[in-house]
Amino acid sequence: MSDDSTPDNVRQTVFSIIAKEAGIDESKVTLESTLKDLEIPSLDAIQIIFEIEDHFKIQMPDRDPDFDTESVKGLVETVEKLLADKAANPPLPGATPPAPPAA
Amino acid sequence: MNRRVVITGVGAICALGHDARTIWQGMREGRSAIAPLTGFEKQDMRVKVAAQVRDFDPAAHFDPKKLILLDRVSQFALVAAREAVAQSGLDFAQGDLRQRSGCVIGTGTGGEVTNDECSKRLYGEGNPRLHPLSIVRRMMSAPASQVSIEFGITGPSFAVSSACASANHAFAQAFALVRSGVADVALAGGTEACLTLGVLRAWEAMRVLADDTCRPFCKQRRGLVLGEGAGMIVLEDFDHARARGADILAEFAGAGMSADAGDIVMPSDLGAARAMAAALRDAQLSPADIDYINAHGTATPANDPTETRAIHAALGDHAAKVAVSSTKSVHGHALGAAGALEIIAAIGALRDGVIPPTVNFIDPDPECDLDYVPNTARETPVRAVLSNAFAFGGLNAVVALKRAA
Numbered sequence: 001m002s003d004d005s006t007p008d009n010v011r012q013t014v015f016s017i018i019a020k021e022a023g024i025d026e027s028k029v030t031l032e033s034t035l036k037d038l039e040i041p042s043l044d045a046i047q048i049i050f051e052i053e054d055h056f057k058i059q060m061p062d063r064d065p066d067f068d069t070e071s072v073k074g075l076v077e078t079v080e081k082l083l084a085d086k087a088a089n090p091p092l093p094g095a096t097p098p099a100p101p102a103a
Numbered sequence: 104m105n106r107r108v109v110i111t112g113v114g115a116i117c118a119l120g121h122d123a124r125t126i127w128q129g130m131r132e133g134r135s136a137i138a139p140l141t142g143f144e145k146q147d148m149r150v151k152v153a154a155q156v157r158d159f160d161p162a163a164h165f166d167p168k169k170l171i172l173l174d175r176v177s178q179f180a181l182v183a184a185r186e187a188v189a190q191s192g193l194d195f196a197q198g199d200l201r202q203r204s205g206c207v208i209g210t211g212t213g214g215e216v217t218n219d220e221c222s223k224r225l226y227g228e229g230n231p232r233l234h235p236l237s238i239v240r241r242m243m244s245a246p247a248s249q250v251s252i253e254f255g256i257t258g259p260s261f262a263v264s265s266a267c268a269s270a271n272h273a274f275a276q277a278f279a280l281v282r283s284g285v286a287d288v289a290l291a292g293g294t295e296a297c298l299t300l301g302v303l304r305a306w307e308a309m310r311v312l313a314d315d316t317c318r319p320f321c322k323q324r325r326g327l328v329l330g331e332g333a334g335m336i337v338l339e340d341f342d343h344a345r346a347r348g349a350d351i352l353a354e355f356a357g358a359g360m361s362a363d364a365g366d367i368v369m370p371s372d373l374g375a376a377r378a379m380a381a382a383l384r385d386a387q388l389s390p391a392d393i394d395y396i397n398a399h400g401t402a403t404p405a406n407d408p409t410e411t412r413a414i415h416a417a418l419g420d421h422a423a424k425v426a427v428s429s430t431k432s433v434h435g436h437a438l439g440a441a442g443a444l445e446i447i448a449a450i451g452a453l454r455d456g457v458i459p460p461t462v463n464f465i466d467p468d469p470e471c472d473l474d475y476v477p478n479t480a481r482e483t484p485v486r487a488v489l490s491n492a493f494a495f496g497g498l499n500a501v502v503a504l505k506r507a508a
Binding site: 043 | 149308309366369
């Protein structure tokens, strides 16, 4: 996992998730593309975000004006920022979800 | 045989209130019942707001022997059905009325509260023993069964499911039963109790939920807000209703249905327009007869402009003159119960000559160029109404109501 957080690897992983989920050749994905340019429908777009969140164990913002999740560059930068935030503020041991209550 | 069909009773429960009169009052006043989501404080939810039914005490409505059989989705259906039947004045014990009556109830998700409890035991607690009444609580047809049992209705009774169009599809089926003479009376409606952790998390993942409130057709809209509840109406053969001197609330004039046969989530203006045009044809109404459209109006980026184009396509020049509003701005999106709550707006508009507003409206969106009755109700005579429901998966159902003649 730790290797993923280097900038090159973040970019590479995001590229490959986009290519896999959208069913397109990875060589078509560039930092300059938007999801629209790549003709990725909205249902594929939310699956891309879901896979990114699952892979990096982060939560991507939802229509936050400070984040651009419409372009490949924006996605990569958002992941990098969230990973940096996570590294700076590791979750407290007590912050794991509470155990389900006994019946 | 094509008989006239009328509405002689209505009942409902939703975030706006626990009976149809209170709900209609809330719609007229534009009193939004959307509020911070409660009950999930430990879960760090991304969904922040919902239109939850509050202060509902099932024990006040059902004895313990009955209650153990009922998922929340059936509790809502029964509360609404009791109100509708009481208003209609029907006595199902009279003559052969039980055999001559049916019951059609739509639900999008069914017994989700029971489903959630089962999942919690199985996966959360590692307990393989589920409650023995889990199946009869959670089956999609449980609300229809429970309502038929409650009133002893022995004619055609079944569930209808088409996601957010379930209630309108149920109305269309019940209407067909009465119009064709298969039944003299049909209880029809929709019910939903979908605000469980599992369903909420699934909606969060789709990224279509608003984090502020529901603002249909306006530029600042940020998505839909989930709601819950049930609505039920009594549909009755006109002659049957007249012969017993029933108070006729409105005429159920027609229904139109279509499928987009396109995308599983993106709506089609053509599919929606075909359902509206079919409803007009079925009701033998022309566009100029329609004074009000209760819109599907979910406030998602995709629905509202698409529905606007559909209204233009179905109504032509009259689209610019018709009042359109989305009451989801006050009761949220109750999925399979949506059309059943919204028929209250349709009936209310016909009876009181008042168009309930689209609230939380800030600035117009250039892509949505109709008269959405923003923020304040409007008094105007209403002769006929369309009520739209367009579901995920492209399943559309529109109902047409006329003022009681």
